[in-house]
Amino acid sequence: xxxKTALITGTTSGIGEATAYEFAKHGxxxxxxxxxxxxxxxxxxxxxxxxxxxxxxxxVRNKDETLKAIESxxxxxxxxxxxxxxxxxxxxxxxxxxxxxDDWDAMMDINVKGLLYVSKAIxxxxxxxxxxxxxxxxxxxxxxxxxxxxxxxxxxxxxxxITEGMRIDLNPFGVKVGSINPGLVETxxxxxRFKGDAIADNVYKGFKALQAKDIAxxxxxxxxxxxxxxxxxxxxxxxxxxxxxxxxxxx
Ligand code: NDP
Ligand code: 8X3
Numbered sequence: 081x082x083x084k085t086a087l088i089t090g091t092t093s094g095i096g097e098a099t100a101y102e103f104a105k106h107g108x109x110x111x112x113x114x115x116x117x118x119x120x121x122x123x124x125x126x127x128x129x130x131x132x133x134x135x136x137x138x139x140v141r142n143k144d145e146t147l148k149a150i151e152s153x154x155x156x157x158x159x160x161x162x163x164x165x166x167x168x169x170x171x172x173x174x175x176x177x178x179x180x181x182d183d184w185d186a187m188m189d190i191n192v193k194g195l196l197y198v199s200k201a202i203x204x205x206x207x208x209x210x211x212x213x214x215x216x217x218x219x220x221x222x223x224x225x226x227x228x229x230x231x232x233x234x235x236x237x238x239x240x241x242i243t244e245g246m247r248i249d250l251n252p253f254g255v256k257v258g259s260i261n262p263g264l265v266e267t268x269x270x271x272x273r274f275k276g277d278a279i280a281d282n283v284y285k286g287f288k289a290l291q292a293k294d295i296a297x298x299x300x301x302x303x304x305x306x307x308x309x310x311x312x313x314x315x316x317x318x319x320x321x322x323x324x325x326x327x328x329x330x331x
Pocket of ligand 2: 218219220221229262263264265324
């Protein structure tokens with residue numbers, strides 16, 4: 081994996097940040113992305129002891145900003161071997177009849193369109209070189225719709241459809257495409273979903289949720305398989321979780 085370069089979106093917290101740490105341990109050159117520049121700088125400083133790190137500070141909702149940021153990569157970071165499309169989040173948990181349209185826009189713009197913009201900026205160099213690996217972070221919510229999950233679940237179902245589409249279209253070029261689909265992972269996800277409301281603190285109480293590092297290790301496993309092996313689609317739950325709505329809690 082040494083001498084490979086990975087671009088990971090959403091590296092300022094949670095799964096993306098843990099994946100950056102995991103990749104750095106294995107000497108993978110990193111392009112860290114996110115909106116919170118201060119955090120990007122802190123993580124860069126920590127990881128530079130292990131590998132080469134470059135920061136791209138952009139909002140995936142902004143198409144021009146996204147394309148320009150990726151276009152601006154310096155020579156040493158320009159060839160992206162591994163793309164981890166991780167940036168994303170849920171906004172709100174409301175029944176469809178009282179959902180907030182700004183929340184809907186945010187989820188579709190970030191989770192679906194943002195992922196497409198980043199991919200659009202990077203895929204041509206992979207097809208040109210006839211190599212590359214793209215992993216899209218979907219969700220158990222992309223396989224199963226749960227009450228009040230409506231638009232978030234739709235956005236993650238879209239991620240899975242896009243992953244399949246990419247795998248089919250990029251097959252002739254030898255580019256690997258797969259998705260990793262976690263259940264409940266204890267990150268800033270619920271703080272964002274509930275906009276800082278105290279309800280977010282209860283989401284991971286009473287059971288051992290997945291940790292960001294658990295998913296980061298699985299992502300590293302996926303990208304470090306031999307050339308003929310592609311992990312196309314992986315669903316990962318904490319042991320306490322059986323489906324989106326069945327979680328064994330012990331209080
Ligand atoms: P976090 O909230 O901890 O991390 C989300 C990351 O996405 C942050 O680094 C954030 O960076 C980035 N991000 C959000 N919006 C934007 C934007 N507009 N432009 C650029 N970057 C953005 O959550 P997780 O680590 O849990 O989430 C990572 C992925 O995993 C998401 O796609 C999520 O849907 C998925 N997932 C999470 C699960 C969970 O239970 N936690 C389970 C299944 C899937 P910044 O704010 O600095 O821009
Ligand atoms: C995150 C998992 O169940 O909170 O995608 O939607 S869930």
